[in-house]
Amino acid sequence: MTHLRLGFRNLFRQKRRTAISLAVITFGMGCLLLTLLHSRYIDWGLRESTIHTETGHLQIFDGRYFTRDENTVLEFGLEDAAAIRSELSDWPDVDLILARIDFMGLLSNGDKSVACLCRGVEPAVEKELRGMYRNAATVYDAFNEDPEDRESIALGKGLARSLSVAEGDYVTLMSTTSKGALNALDLKVVGTFSGYSSEYDARAAVVPLETAQMLLQTRKVKNLLLALNRTENTDRVHSRLLSWAGENDRRLDFKKWHERAEYYRSVKQFYDQMTGFMTAVLMIVVFFSTSNTVVMSVVERTREIGTLMSLGTSRAQTLRTFFFEGMFIGLIGGFLSMVFSWLVAVGINSLDLELPPPPGLSDGYPLLFRHETVLYLAVYIATLLVVSLSSLLPALRATRLKIVDALGHI
């Protein structure tokens, strides 16, 4: 207790130096925390937007889809999608079920033909999937829900530009049918859209599911997507699907959202590497800054260390005094860094700032921080550990002082 008290009071001996150390810790660990909070926002935002625009939480495929190559379009598509849908639709965790078809096609404006990646969707359900993540009108709003008016198509902006077509123009979409024959449909362009990247925009097209089935001459769909009420329930529902398929003797394959989200995985990996590097750099800065403070304390208090040791203070007690000093700097610095980060994060979140789009992407993304208590606590504990450990080395130096030399120190 005495050495704890001494360690605490020592902070106030050189107030300016302590203040500088605290400032370095607050700024360094605060910036680290901000980086982690932003990274967590990116992770969370990208995860949820990927799920609600692209992958759903779970996808259901025919059991052969990933093990064998298709000779014709939708050879291993889902034949009984409607039955599966009706069985799963009343599961409590399942909010939505969507069907999709992906296929290659050739789009022509009469003068020019361009290869495209087509997706057959159910516009109304896709709109629902986007839910809260839809902050502006989407391409699905363009589709008329009247079943009589299904022969429509939405084009990626780059693709529309390449074909020199605009809303209201007609294009011809050609593809091989599920039997291997060639088929074509004249479709009205009802809108354009942009996706993650300009490369995607230059090739992508969306048609209603029935239109795709009409073109491909099939009732099959490629896969079914399940949107759950909570992302955290993904694993549980996945397990339930596996047992359900086993019990009902259905040869199906189930993929979780992240298995189908390559872009998400690469972005997450990038952010993990970046934050890992920043964490290391900032912790080293904080480590040496605090270590320097304690080194200075040891040098300045050499005579006092000699005095206390001559009175019978053991090496362990001397070590503890300096360790406690570092620990107190860590406790205070950690707290200040949390307050600093929280204030900055709240301030920036309220400003609605947007970062420019990264190279190759079409849209910018918001500069936001996601407050997560666990991150605040992790950084606080890390600060405490790094700062306490940084004081150990100079504290050990203090314990090795010869009393006579220490007493003679000027």
Added chain:
Amino acid sequence: MNEIATPQEMAAVRLQGVSRNYRLGKMEVPAVRHVDLEVRKADFLVIAGPSGSGKTTLLNMMGLIDKPTAGMVHLSEIDTTSQNLEKLVRLRRERIGFIFQTFNLVPVWSVYENVEYPLILNRVPPKQRAERVKAILDRVGLAERSRHRPRELSGGERQRTAVARAVVKKPEIVLADEPTANLDSRIGAGILDLMRRLHDREGITFVFSSHDPRIIDMADRVVHMSDGRVMKEVDQRRTS
């Protein structure tokens, strides 16, 4: 507190053939040469001599904060030269008090806390600790200043605090290295008077290193040193 009982006739400290050399580059410089000396219990002894005569080195070895190059140092008949570091720390903590020329108080502690510290190290229970600190502060005239920090005290008050810190644990011996050197003559005389009274009342053994004639005059025994050797020993004990 003391683990070995010390009969009255035992020496507080006994030095036998003690030498201490320091290495300066490639040179061995002798600071103390072959000193035999016995400090008896309740002695009021001064090691006198000019600067560089080896008196502080001798005091350091008596206080177990320096080790002799040769010879033996006995503290209450315990051969300290064969003790490990932990044991030496315990001997210092329990049996030896120090008073330094520059007071060496902990600046962030109050007078009370500085004086209390040796008792905490010796695990004296809080109630007993408080009684002893108050009693000693009363005796050195610092009861009113107990909450003050060292920087708020005069030089004399600081040294009285240091004296209180040295004697509060009732050590077997108090070693004072030039205790009046940083004080003016009036205040220095007051400090000496205080130590003399503590010696007379409590029977504490005091050993000083000094070339201050007032201390030398006040001492019961004077050991004169020069060039690291004891040149002569004078017994000045007054007979009543």
